[in-house]
Structures are given as C-alpha cells and as structure tokens.
Amino acid sequence: MTEPKEVWITGIGIVSSLGEGLDAHWDALNARRINVDEKRFAPYVVHPLAPVSFDAQIPKKGDQRQMEAWQRIGTYAAGLALDSAGVKGNQEILGRMDMIVAAGGGERDVPVDMAILNSYAKGNSSPAFLNERLLNDLRPTLFLAQLSNLLAGNIAIVHGVSGTSRTFMGEEAASIDAARIALARIASGQSDIALVGAAHNGERTDLLILYEFGDFNLTDRFAPVWARDKDDSGFALGSAGVFLVMESREHAEARGAKPYARLTKVVADLAQRKQPGAVTKSLEALWPKLGTLGDDGALITGTTGVEPVTSEEKAFLSQHPGYAVRATGTMFGHTLETQFPLGLALAALSISRGALFPPNDPTGLEIEKSGAPAQIVVMGAGHWQGEGLALVEAIK
Amino acid sequence: MTAPRDKFGRPIVVVTGMGVVTSLGAGKEDNWARLTAGESGIRTVTRFPIDGLKTTMAGTVDFVTVDPSSSTGLTERLADIAAEEALGQSGIGSKGDFPGPLFLAVAPVEVEWPQRIEVGQAVGKADFDVNDLLAISGGGKFAKYHHRFMFGSVAGYLAEKFGTKGSPISLSTACASGATAIQLGVEAIRRGEADAALCVATDGSVNPEALIRFSLLSALSTQNDPPQAASKPFSKNRDGFVMAEGAGALVLESYEAAMARGAPILGVVAGCGELTDSFHRTRSSPDGKPIIGCMHKTLADAGLTTDQIDHINAHGTATPENDRMEFQTMFNVFGERAKQIPVSSNKSMVGHTISAAGAVEAIFSLLTLEHQRIPPTINYDVPDPAIPLDVVPNKARDARVTAVMSNSFGFGGQNASLILTREPI
Secondary structure (H helix, E strand, C coil), rough: CCCCCCEEEEEEEEECCCCCCHHHHHHHCCCCCCCEEEEECCEEEEEECCCCCCHHCCCCHHHHHHHHHHHHHHHHHHHHHHHHHHHCCCCCHCCCEEECCCCCCCCCCHHHHHHHHHHHHHHCCCCHHHHHHHHCCCCCCCCHHHCHHHHHHHHHHCCCEEEEEEECCCCHHHHHHHHHHHHHHHHHHCCEEEEEEEECCCCCCCHHHHHHHHCCCECCCCCHHHHHHHHHHHHHHHHHEEEEEEEHHHHHHHHHCCCCCEEEEEECCCCCCCCCCHHHCCCCCCCCHHCCCCCCEEEEEECCCCCCCHHHHHHHHHCCCEEECCCCCCHHEEEEHHHHHHHHHHHHHHHHHHCCCCCCCCCHHHHHCCCCCCEEEEEEEECCCCEEEEEECCCC | EEEECCCCCCCEEEEEEEEEEEEEEECCCHHHHHHHHCCCCEEECCCCCCCCCCCCEEECCCCCCCCCCHHHHHHHHHHHHHHHHHHHHHCCCCCCCCCCCCEECCCCCCCCCCHHHHHHHHHHCCCCHHHHHHHCCCCCHHHHHHCCCCHHHHHHHHHHHHHHCCCCCCEEEEEEEHHHHHHHHHHHCCCCCCCCEEEEEEEECCHHHHHHHHHHHHCCCCCCHHHHCCCCCCCCCCCCCCCCCEEEEEEEHHHHHCCCCCCCCCEEEEEEEEEECCCCCCCCCCCCCHHHHHHHHHHHHCCCCHCCCCCECCCCCCCHHHHHHHHHHHHHHHHHHHHHHHHHHCCHHEECCHHHHHHHHHHHHHHHHHHCCCCCCCCCCCCCCCCEEEECCCCCCCCCCCCCEEEEEEECEEEEEEEEEECCC
C-alpha cells in the first residue's frame, strides 16, 4: 500500500438561518447571533433560512421550479462551495469531480395530503378513492423534487459536477459517512477531488410530524442546546445547506488552490442504544482513532438537544474537560444530514481565520479559547442512531 | 495459485455468498430455474385496490408479508431473507457477527398512507388541519412510526441483526443503487479497510403512491393484460417498465481472505464504473456520452478490452428511450460486435426492482457465469429494427461466458456498470 494522501478542504459553501457565505457566518458567530422563529410553527421552534436570492447560484428559473426547497438550498450551497474552491465553471475538473450527497427526502404536498385525510375522516373513502386523489392531485414533477438522489442530480445539472454521484441516506450518520468515504477515496488515490455535503429544509410540517412521533421537537421557547434540560429537551429544526470541496494536496497544489484546512480523519460507528451509555462508550472508542490529540483543543459538536443522546454526549465531553466545545445546534438548530458538514465547515473556517468563534452558552459548558486552533475535532451524534468524529487540522 | 492482487496491484474482490428474492421466488435455486425457463413474475396487483390506475400489474413479492404492512417493512424483510441466504452460502464470520461493513441500497423512505391515515383518524374530528395532526402526533402513540420511517432504519436493523462492523451506509443512486452498493464494497476491500463487505440492495415499494408517481412520469408500461407479457425490453412494442420488488445480497471478500478460509468463490467483481449525466433529471444526454464513458471506465477499471466481454446483462427497462439509448451506447463502445454479443434483460421476467436491480442482476450475471447458460429476454415477439441486438429471445441459451458487463442507469443522471468474471483475469 502506498502512503495515504493528505486531503485538503479547499472549498466551503454555507447557507443557513444566519445568512450565506463565510464572512456572514463568521460575523454572526462572533456576534453570537441566533435566528429563531417561535411563532410560525408554534409551539414548535425552528431556525428559518435567511433570505437568499437563489438566482445567484441557480440562474434558470426553470431549474428552480423543478426543485423543492431542500434541493434549492443544497444546490445553492454547492455553488458557493465550488466558487469558494475556484472550480466553478471549470469543466475539466467538474467533469471528473466525485460527489457524495447526504440526503433525506423532499417535502410532501401537505394540502393534498390534508384534503385526502379529511375525506377519510368524513368517511368518503371508496377503495378507489386514494388512487383517484393521488392521480389527480399529485404534481408529476413533485416526485423528482422529493427523490433523495435528485439533490445530486440537480447539482450535476446546474453546476456540471459530473464525475460520479452518490447519495447517502440515513439522517445524521449519512453525512458522517459521506465525509468518511470521500476522505478514504481521496487518501487512497481512488479520487482526486470531491464535492461533499447536504441540505435540510427545517421549515416543514411533514418533518415536524415525523419527529413529533418520537417527541423530538423543541416546543414553546428557544433555549441554547446545553440549557435544555431533561423536561424540556428536543431539537429545533434548522434550515441549512453546506457543501465542501475536498481534494488531495497534490491536486490542490497543482492547480494553485488555497486550502482552508486539512481533513485528517473521519470515524463513525453505530452504537446499539438499547444499553444506556452506549453512545458515550462509542465516542470514547472512536476518540483515539482520530490520532494524536492535545488535552486543550477545540471541539465543534452537532449535539441535538434531544434525550438521552445529549446527556450521553455531555458525559463524553466531561471526560475531556480541557476542550473548548461549541454546539452548532444553539445557533443553527438541528439540520439533520447537514449537521456534520456544518461542523466540518465551521472547523475549517475557524482554522483558516486563526481563531475559534466564541461560546454561546449560558451554562458554562462552552469555555473561552484564545489563539489559533491547530486542531478541531468535529462531533456528530444522530438523534436516534449513528455517531462519528472527525479531525480537522491546520496545514503544516 | 493466482496472485491475490489484480494487474493494478489491488486486492482482487471475489463473491463468496449470494442471496436473492424476486417475484419469481426466494433463493438462487428457484430464481435461476424460473429465470432460465423464461417465466415471468409479473402479476396483477392484489395488495391494494387498482381502481382507476393506468398500470395495474407489478412484480410484487406476495409470498412475503409483514405485519404491520408497509413498504419499508417489506423492504427490510426482503433484505433480511437475501442476506441470510448470502451469509449461509459464504459461511463467513459467525451468526450475528459479520467481519466487515454493510452497504445497503434502499429506496427513499417516507411515512406511508396506511400509517398517515391512521394518524389522521386519531385526530377524532371531521375538519382538521395540519396543526391538529401535529397536536396528536406526539406522546408516544406513534413512536414506532418515527423509527419505521427513518431513512436509516433498514440499515440499522440489518447491522444489528448481522453484526456488521462500523457505520452502515444506506445509499440511493436511483435505479443504479444496487450496483453502487457493490461498488462501495469493492472500493473498501481494495483500500484494504476491510477483508469482507456485505452488500445488500432491496426494494419492496410497490404501493399506490409509488406506482402513481412513476405513472405520472409516463414511465410505466400500461399493457396490463396479460401482466406476464407487459415487460418487453428491446421489442418494438415496448411501452415502459414494470415496477417490481426484490432484494439481492452479496458477500464480497478479498481473494486472499476467501482463499485463506477455503470459502466458495462464486465469481469476481473485476471492475466497477460510474459516470454522471448532467443533461436532464430523467433523460439521458442524446449523444449517450455519459453512458459510453461509464462503460469505458468500467472496462478500464477491470483492465479488460471490449473483446473480452462475452455477455451483457442489460439495464433493459423496456422504456422506449432507455432501450434505444442502451443499444446506441453499446454500439458505440463495442462496435459491430454489439450485434453479436448476447444481451439479456432480466427485467423482462422479474420487472424493474428499482433500488435492488443492480444487485439482483449482478447475482443473475454470476449465476450465468456459474451455469454457463444465459437467461432469455422474454416477451420478444416484435423485434425493434432500430435495436439489432441478440437479446437471447425468449429461450435461455447455453454459451461460453467468461466476463459479463452488467449495466444500471437511473433518474438523476446515475450510470453505473459492473464487470463480473468467473475467475480472476
């Protein structure tokens, strides 16, 4: 086996409730800004997407119409990442760029669903009823706007990323694995450059229902992630799209690309959560696989605020008391598949800006950290399954 | 003894276990017997009312039922059956302890109508809106539906049951998903990360809304009577694909690890390739370049030339566009030889198993290599003069087969190909 190749993050695209682009996010994080809406879906709390002009990255209105919100958010963020990496429009590179997207599915046509359910409630349901309504009321193109792999499909169409295209599914773990596989492929020489990321539209009643089945939604009042106690646990869904361009050091150097940071390692596992403490144990087992870590580093986590996993993550963090922790869930809400790429993006951004952004936590779990971070650990644990860690480092 | 590495110095990846379920039956033996007898598994749908539907047949797996009934539940059960068979044949690891990762091709998941209706009825009044629905969704009554309708639920179940290692990957590349699952396994073994991988592809999603969605895109055959004759790949009177259910599971191992434990070696995954089409959401680029490039990449990955491919397991959906495009691209890659290479579409018999198709068809390709017998393309009564292929019409054929190319193409510009051989080449 040859030596693994060094992998650089050379492009970052972010759009979220805090705005779009790296400067806007850096400013918002430093100002401890939070954009949260307690009214629109009351009693459920969401972090709505900041106003975005999709035309800037998706010039054809026809393309925008073919997409659901989550696809627009993702295609937009992918465009920002390609711009940031300096490869937008570079057909030679885009034509061989690998893509791994972590995706859920698109929004249902809620009025259509509600009309059908109301008819059932009134007893208007012959055997043919559902067929008739769906045949007449579903928009033909809605299917494509919902299909998981069509975010990747739209990125290919709009931006021309057309080497390979893979879509991973499975909530939070999907994007941990997307980063893990992209890194492994580049490090081993199976790939030179990849676009990796995810998108989430948190402003969806159909998603709120799905998570309400498991009592996962934060209700009534916003609270920072660490301040949500066991009686008031839950996540506030957040809208965000995050994409990263990753490439081998030699590929980046050959084209004169400027790196934000190095992605050194991504590790993931699936703890069997029937046993209490399983996630804590799993994270502890993953920790040494990241490599050599200092005692006083920084860690960006996508901690959701739901129980019991949040308490298990806290138990893990308490074993690393020197670490300056930042929970993205406080500022961005829970962005499901986008949780982990968001952590990676903020880690790379912090390293490139030579500072960790300040704590945003009244409980004191998050401590101040001065100086330029050389290493940032990124953590993600799914609200019901899957967990992983990554190490992002300054380039030596 | 052959070197355990291929000509590029990578570990050779072999198949040591296979399991399959389709509308033709459960297990390799049944499927192979019926496939080579030219039987169809397509039937009129009885699982739900078909009133008003333009397409009323599908390749449903009716001999497997799950309670409570859901497509995701059936998808999981089919994967379970196929994986059991593959692991049994392979003899790898021990029960509940598979020594490698899981790569699962699975259809996207949503709450389904029976459950949605159940929740709606729990509101308990006649005129209600989405907020009323939300208000009664919590409290634990429907907690099982959260788990059931998470995208990662099927993989989570399989990972626990079979004790696969690490984070299981659920993936979708639409109709190419099954091939992608195999490709991910091959890549992991070639990187030296794992000596074995469990690659499963499954789809149990014939339900009213799924059928209607494909129907609204005019993708499905409407030749309902008789259902067995609906799927007509490469025929002039083809009019769309037939939705179907099924699962395929493969145990992949490095040749070295397989030999070391004296495992049965059923074949070799010699090459994988993929190339994205950025032309349109559902249509191929008219010049076919992405598909052509995909086949060339796969040949290059296997280190083979077109002359060495002696059978093609086609995507062959029987949509007017796919089959025409598939011929054009094969003709571009293989030249005049494209007209001589036997090309079969298993979908003529089992229908289009969507997320599972790439793996199901890889297994049928490996069985073709094992038995040196090529399954037919049935329902081929009206040849399309624009597609002058040898489609092994209607009757299986004995032939010398050493290397099979299996193609999968999907919505969203997904193209993936595999090359399977009997022995390391």
